[in-house]
């Protein structure tokens with residue numbers, strides 16, 4: 001893998017930058033691999049990387065319908081945090097945050113990682129109770145989630161001028177999650193892709209999987225693509241949003257619904273907010289990007305959806321809520337808006353498991369799954385390679401639905 | 417904007433409605449079905465790239481519950497309730 005460093009930048013600069021090589025190859029598609037991963041998003045690429053890195057399994061193809069890193073990993077608001085609710089979840093997300101912090105070094109790719117705290121602005125007592133309870137749980141795992149007063153909330157977020165005593169929902173206080181961070185989503189996709197490719201993993205773009213193939217014994221045998229049949233004894237479905245579309249081609253039904261989540265950004269302005277602001281009672285959250293844009297997210301569309309745009313009323317609701325707390329944002333011009341489709345299970349926790357079809361693995365139910373990419377890839381690779389679940393993901397099974405043994409999580413951010 | 421045809425009020429903006437979830441089969445008698453069938457009833461919802469059958473409540477309107485078929489790719493309402 002060619003090294004990215006100040007020195008290499010200078011060296012290539014002398015050569016008018018003509019000497020850089022491609023970050024990953026475009027090899028011909030082989031008829032058979034040891035492992036096929038469907039979907040070159042964050043989870044697919046990270047799984048491929050850790051299969052090669054941790055388990056020496058490099059005969060791997062990642063098949064991507066479009067271009068790598070063009071799915072939800074390109075459409076999310078890059079909030080990384082670990083303040084979850086359940087013992088089954090918290091250590092998993094703590095690990096993911098930790099891996100993210102070391103990812104720039106591990107992949108030799110600048111993630112532009114920016115640890116900056118997330119401040120929850122609380123406006124109802126019900127939410128306050130829920131978040132305090134979350135704090136007590138989090139206290140077991142390092143106390144990165146603590147209450148602060150209304151004055152402290154306003155001190156940390158000077159632009160927060162609404163929500164005063166006369167407002168419909170006055171601010172009652174806040175919470176700070178000190179582990180929260182943002183980073184650069186393209187770098188995550190490209191960094192994992194480049195490092196996996198360097199170890200021999202093939203990334204096959206423009207290769208949609210049309211259906212799964214099962215053998216006479218019921219086991220997975222491979223996939224049908226637009227470029228022909230690809231055989232593999234192990235197939236991983238990492239297609240976020242389209243999981244059921246794929247698994248149903250092999251007659252496998254999964255307890256997932258696909259929903260549309262949206263975001264929009266403002267024009268760039270001078271540095272104004274240096275934390276991630278989360279307003280769960282009003283139903284929006286935002287952070288300011290390095291470029292200066294406000295990156296704003298709201299609540300999902302009600303109902304199932306495979307659309308990738310934003311509905312007018314979802315957009316209006318989010319803007320109205322935001323202006324009630326940040327009236328000065330009225331003068332911001334909004335630049336772009338978009339959506340992505342994500343699948344979600346009943347309990348809002350992920351599913352990472354081998355399915356009833358031997359050799360077929362799924363990683364799905366990734367609602368806030370950007371933060372989970374490093375730990376998701378690490379633990380799924382462990383399961384695929386060894387056949388045993390990694391302890392950090394042992395509860396994210398399919399079996400839990402059969403036994404009504406949920407890992408209940410609800411978003412801290414927007415309503416669900 | 418999505419206009420939902422209310423049989424009583426006519427086409428109204430989605431913001432007046434509360435989403436009531438996908439239409440499910442009738443609740444089976446838990447004692448009359450196997451565990452697997454019961455879990456299936458609790459868990460499984462069709463998740464098609466295409467029309468879904470779902471319930472909406474005209475909560476900020478006349479208060480009626482209605483069902484529609486809506487295409488998940490376009491939000492087009494492919495089958496409206498009887499007026």
Ligand SMILES: Cc1cc2nc3c(=O)[nH]c(=O)nc-3n(C[C@H](O)[C@H](O)[C@H](O)COP(=O)(O)OP(=O)(O)OC[C@H]3O[C@@H](n4cnc5c(N)ncnc54)[C@H](O)[C@@H]3O)c2cc1C
Nearest residue numbers: 039041042043065071072073076077079209340369370371
């Ligand atoms: C607006 C929005 C905001 C979000 N904000 C956050 C956030 O702040 N923090 C957070 O943690 N998470 C957030 N998320 C969620 C996060 O983006 C997803 O959970 C995560 O990206 C999903 O995993 P992935 O990266 O593997 O998915 P994707 O990047 O979607 O990867 C799946 C890939 O599979 C490919 N694919 C699909 N079908 C096929 C097929 N048949 N054959 C081959 N390839 C196929 C797709 O093209 C895609 O590239 C947000 C999502 C959205 C939409």
Ligand SMILES: [Zn+2]
Nearest residue numbers: 422425474478
């Ligand atoms: Zn009505």
